[in-house]
Amino acid sequence: MKVSDFDFDLPEDRIALRPVTPREAARLLRVDGVVREDWRVGDLPSLLKAGDLLVINNTRVLPTQLKGTRVREGQTVAFEATLIKSLDGQRWQAFLKPGRRIREGDTLRFDDLSARVLSKDEDGVYVLRFEQAASEVLNGLHRLGGMPLPPYIRSKRPEDEQDKSDYQTVFARDEGSVAAPTAGLHFTPELLQALRDKGVLFEEVTLHVGAGTFLPVKVEDTKDHRMHAEFGVVSADSAARINAARVAGGRIIAIGTTALRLIESACDADGRIHPFSGDTDIFITPGVPVRSADMLWTNFHLPKSTLFMLVCAFAGTEAMKAAYAHAINSGYRFFSYGDASLLTNKSR
Known part of the structure; x- marks a missing residue:
């Protein structure tokens, strides 16, 4: 069909x-x-x-919407991440926006959480490995993360406490x-x-x-x-x-x-x-x-x-x-x- x-x-x-x-x-x-x-x-x-x-x-x-910065050669770029699947607690699949500013090997920081970019597939899905233990990552999401609203809502308004x-x-x-x-x-x-x-x-x-x-x-x-x-x-x-x-x-x-x-x-x-x-x-x-x-x-x-x-x-x-x-x-x-x-x- x-x-x-x-x-x-x-x-x-x-x-x-x-x-x-x-x-x-x-x-x-x-x-x-x-x-x-x-x-x-x-x-x-x-x-x-x-x-x-x-x-x-x-x-x-899970509140998996995160605001972060990319660190490379002393320069930082702001971006947003949506974690979409935990692979083992430390490794997560994610969407990154704007993805064109992120490369394999980059270090990403989300306040007191940090992760390295391991890969990116043809669908634009990244794999990140957090430096913190799985329990720390989960606690960090609850402290720092926002609700992962669908793109057709996020494109029209930001996520807020009501969500x-x-x-x-x-x-x-x-x-x-x-x-x-x-x-x-x-x-x-x-x-x-x-x-x-x-x-x-x-x-x-x-x-x-x-x-x-x-x-x-x-x-x-x-x-x-x-x-x-x-x-x-x-x-x-x-x-x-x-x-x-x-x-x-x-x-x-x-x-x-x-x-x-x-x-x-x-x-x-x-x-x-x-x-x-x-x-x-x-x-x-x-x-x-x-x-x-x-x-x-x-x-x-x-x-x-x-x-x-x-x-x-x-x-x-x-x-x-x-x-x-x-x-x-x-x-x-x-x-x-x-x-x-x-x-x-x-x-x-």
Whole structure:
């Protein structure tokens, strides 16, 4: 398939720079084949039934946005770094801006942290080795780092203190992501309680969101795109409870594309979830059946992105193109801080 098949025009003013307050007030587009309905996030309990199970990603975002200086031959240059994956605690993959001012072998300083540039790959991903121990690097991130907001927000405004709470879900437990599983940002303690009162079940899994979230698709054909691997865990107990909910007649609702990609990686051809621990680079495009979930709760995604391809695979390409056209014409807000959609799996 051509990547251009997943393009669409999105006005700049549809990109959300802040979440709505309260979060339950965000808009919600329900898509079930050709049927589209406009709701609010706070209406979710009325769209679900007792026994339905929400699979949520409990990853926690690390503050990996750093301001630094490059030191070379007595001259210094200011730059920004976004750490995107820990390789062993001391070595990290990173994006550097402006990267053209940085070379292999350079020493980089981030206040009392320092690192040497080991390499740079064809995607513009650097590998840095910090001089401090892994525990010191982690402590330094919490002291010095800012939230790694997506480029489409950072290009329009700087990260600030409000983002430290706005860009973290209420489910956040297991630290390790460099981007939020943004579908979960809509949930509040009040909404969770309303869902529990309805008899809706919850199950936590962990997928640490990595570099693939930031990288554009640069190829012309989807078969040539390489997904970056991300580490995830589905425990044996979680797998058993998800399977039991489906056997009992409940629908499995993935909260976000990260949760969906993980449980699909742990799923067999019969739709049964198995324990999983390791990296996944699963790439879900139209024509790839999704067996793990009956519904998907997700935000509105970038044109020509792997995530828009995923929702097309899940709910049908023509249905999603029509849904996105409706969302744009109706003033829905897009991307990380934007509105939500609830999609039905066309394969089930």
